[in-house]
Amino acid sequence: MGLRLLDAGFDLCVWNRSPHKTLPLQQRGARVAQTAAQAVAGADVVLTMLANGPAVNEVLTGGVAQVMPAHALFIDMSSIPPDMARQHAALLGQRGISALDAPVSGGVVGAAAGTLAIMAGGAPEAFERALPVFAALGRATRVGPVGAGALAKLANQMIVGITIGAVAEALLLVEAGGADPAAVRDAIRGGFAESRVLELHGARMLSRNFAPGAHATTQLKDLASALRTAEDEGLELPLTRGVHALYSRFVETGGASLDHSALLLALERLNARER
Amino acid sequence: MGLRLLDAGFDLCVWNRSPHKTLPLQQRGARVAQTAAQAVAGADVVLTMLANGPAVNEVLTGGVAQVMPAHALFIDMSSIPPDMARQHAALLGQRGISALDAPVSGGVVGAAAGTLAIMAGGAPEAFERALPVFAALGRATRVGPVGAGALAKLANQMIVGITIGAVAEALLLVEAGGADPAAVRDAIRGGFAESRVLELHGARMLSRNFAPGAHATTQLKDLASALRTAEDEGLELPLTRGVHALYSRFVETGGASLDHSALLLALERLNARER
Numbered sequence: 001m002g003l004r005l006l007d008a009g010f011d012l013c014v015w016n017r018s019p020h021k022t023l024p025l026q027q028r029g030a031r032v033a034q035t036a037a038q039a040v041a042g043a044d045v046v047l048t049m050l051a052n053g054p055a056v057n058e059v060l061t062g063g064v065a066q067v068m069p070a071h072a073l074f075i076d077m078s079s080i081p082p083d084m085a086r087q088h089a090a091l092l093g094q095r096g097i098s099a100l101d102a103p104v105s106g107g108v109v110g111a112a113a114g115t116l117a118i119m120a121g122g123a124p125e126a127f128e129r130a131l132p133v134f135a136a137l138g139r140a141t142r143v144g145p146v147g148a149g150a151l152a153k154l155a156n157q158m159i160v161g162i163t164i165g166a167v168a169e170a171l172l173l174v175e176a177g178g179a180d181p182a183a184v185r186d187a188i189r190g191g192f193a194e195s196r197v198l199e200l201h202g203a204r205m206l207s208r209n210f211a212p213g214a215h216a217t218t219q220l221k222d223l224a225s226a227l228r229t230a231e232d233e234g235l236e237l238p239l240t241r242g243v244h245a246l247y248s249r250f251v252e253t254g255g256a257s258l259d260h261s262a263l264l265l266a267l268e269r270l271n272a273r274e275r
Numbered sequence: 276m277g278l279r280l281l282d283a284g285f286d287l288c289v290w291n292r293s294p295h296k297t298l299p300l301q302q303r304g305a306r307v308a309q310t311a312a313q314a315v316a317g318a319d320v321v322l323t324m325l326a327n328g329p330a331v332n333e334v335l336t337g338g339v340a341q342v343m344p345a346h347a348l349f350i351d352m353s354s355i356p357p358d359m360a361r362q363h364a365a366l367l368g369q370r371g372i373s374a375l376d377a378p379v380s381g382g383v384v385g386a387a388a389g390t391l392a393i394m395a396g397g398a399p400e401a402f403e404r405a406l407p408v409f410a411a412l413g414r415a416t417r418v419g420p421v422g423a424g425a426l427a428k429l430a431n432q433m434i435v436g437i438t439i440g441a442v443a444e445a446l447l448l449v450e451a452g453g454a455d456p457a458a459v460r461d462a463i464r465g466g467f468a469e470s471r472v473l474e475l476h477g478a479r480m481l482s483r484n485f486a487p488g489a490h491a492t493t494q495l496k497d498l499a500s501a502l503r504t505a506e507d508e509g510l511e512l513p514l515t516r517g518v519h520a521l522y523s524r525f526v527e528t529g530g531a532s533l534d535h536s537a538l539l540l541a542l543e544r545l546n547a548r549e550r
Contacts, residue, residue, distance in 0.1 A: 121454065159470075176505075240444050
């Protein structure tokens with residue numbers, strides 16, 4: 001994402017807690033800051049892309065929120081809970097700083113190609129200001145006020161996780177019943193069951209290639225966040241709850257470092273059909 | 276499907292329990308039989324496309340299985356439980372008749388266009404014999420021995436039903452949290468959450484257009500068949516069980532005649548958020 005911004009001509013100052021990760025950007029012309037606070041001093045736009053909500057919180061309250069210029073636009077592209085995104089916007093709002101929560105979908109491939117799906121929550125004016133930045137990164141859609149971008153990412157992750165579970169249960173049943181799982185997947189491709197998950201994660205399940213990709217832990221983190229958000233709204237979401245339970249048990253029993261498509265293994269274990 | 280077979284030049288004799296449904300075929304050159312047994316007398320290939328397993332059973336044991344020529348190929352394109360498909364094949368096998376279970380996906384649109392996904396179970400030789408017939412109807416894949424076609428259809432329906440539930444839960448959460456569901460759907464289209472269901476059934480949910488389409492009762496029938504088949508195999512499939520429970524309650528409480536995408540209404544009711 002940093003390389004895409006440099007290619008688009010932006011003056012970029014970067015910080016990472018692991019300094020060596022900034023080298024490829026430095027070689028392409030980015031300035032490298034020693035601290036996050038140094039990185040945002042004088043910036044017009046501040047982007048964060050961090051592991052989770054507490055990491056964003058730590059960076060903001062550890063100096064960045066105080067040092068950021070009052071005219072700056074803050075865009076958090078991390079995947080964090082909607083209530084934390086709202087808290088961050090409120091914190092920055094005290095200094096008159098506009099904020100967008102704008103998590104992405106599309107992975108490393110989408111980031112490199114500039115084809116990320118960007119789900120942005122915040123004021124329409126803030127979204128307009130962010131458009132030149134977003135244009136370098138992918139396809140941005142404003143999905144509502146502050147917190148809505150984070151909500152959209154949870155929706156995305158709910159659909160991805162549950163669809164992975166659906167494909168895994170379907171492949172498990174057809175194999176147990178004596179059909180050829182690869183032929184079944186081929187037969188149903190292009191019909192109403194067609195999905196990116198059937199295409200990509202289904203292929204991983206058939207070849208039993210569970211090197212990540214997207215980690216099961218990340219999938220679990222987002223599903224847990226979706227369930228907490230649903231509870232805050234007084235909502236019961238049975239399928240989200242069901243697939244969260246599967247991922248939770250899977251991560252606890254050794255699946256943490258595998259791709260999220262490895263949920264098939266959790267279902268095989270549940271049914272004592274390990275291979 | 277009958278019209279497609281006539282267009283492909285097949286000599287077609289048809290029967291339907293509702294005689295007026297055969298008129299469009301008669302006008303295009305099909306012979307019309309007064310009974311199912313009359314329809315299959317002298318046939319090289321016998322196709323059934325009926326509501327469910329018991330309907331196929333009734334037609335077979337009501338004379339058709341006895342009258343069908345021993346050299347005939349039987350192709351059941353109905354969606355029925357795999358164990359019934361195996362029973363039918365065994366019954367016909369006693370007379371030396373080959374059988375395929377070859378249910379389809381793609382709906383009325385796919386049937387008219389000859390683009391059905393055909394999932395065929397049976398011997399390779401029987402599948403080869405059926406190819407000229409299948410070519411007039413859609414894209415056929417052999418997915419295993421007798422019963423495998425029915426299994427593949429269950430897999431298809433599991434994925435469709437669970438994905439509908441995933442999209443419904445996601446839209447419910449983003450709306451409750453104050454995001455714009457239509458914008459969220461637009462934002463996540465084309466990413467890992469993309470599916471035919473997000474495209475077609477998601478659009479129905481947003482416009483609240485629940486005229487079928489595919490009935491919730493049919494979805495429930497297939498999910499119940501998938502659960503029974505899983506039980507026969509000693510498999511526990513938590514997401515299939517969860518979405519079956521949702522459809523079951525929905526059909527019992529007035530949803531029977533609506534499209535299967537109306538599962539959104541069941542989730543709204545569960546959460547006392549009727550609109």
